[in-house]
Amino acid sequence: MSLNKILNSLEKSWQRDDILLKIKNGLGTDTIVNEFFAKNEIQIKELNTLLSPEDIDLLNQVEQITTCESKLINKIKDLNYLENNENHQIINQKKILPSNRVTSKRISSFMINWSNKVVVIALLTISVIALSKQAWA
Numbered sequence: 001m002s003l004n005k006i007l008n009s010l011e012k013s014w015q016r017d018d019i020l021l022k023i024k025n026g027l028g029t030d031t032i033v034n035e036f037f038a039k040n041e042i043q044i045k046e047l048n049t050l051l052s053p054e055d056i057d058l059l060n061q062v063e064q065i066t067t068c069e070s071k072l073i074n075k076i077k078d079l080n081y082l083e084n085n086e087n088h089q090i091i092n093q094k095k096i097l098p099s100n101r102v103t104s105k106r107i108s109s110f111m112i113n114w115s116n117k118v119v120v121i122a123l124l125t126i127s128v129i130a131l132s133k134q135a136w137a
Contacts, residue, residue, distance in 0.1 A: 006047045007126065013040055055126055 014036060022032050037044060051059070 001043070001046060003047070003050045003126070006043050006050070009043055010040055010047070051126075052129070055129055058125055058129065 019032060023029070
């Protein structure tokens, strides 16, 4: 199976909406990853054999980007937590209830789109590397 077919198949198996639903239903991230790996073990192992050292370096860079995104999300959550505590104190003093639904939807949409773009760029880059290697071979 070609690298592109494997990547496309794995991408179809990793539906963000389904993952989010599993998380909302209380499934842990380790369980989700383990289930995905178990269902796609053959393709993942085949992908691993097709990856060159340059691809591995690219995957490491994507991992670092994802780690940065995770840290950014945590900082935003921490900042929001501190602001919400301050706002809660102000609200208790004024007896006003805020509406954060629109803000939450905007942040959620921003993070999902941002993360999707990173994954798509990574997959496209891996595909380009694989295709260029095939062309030069």
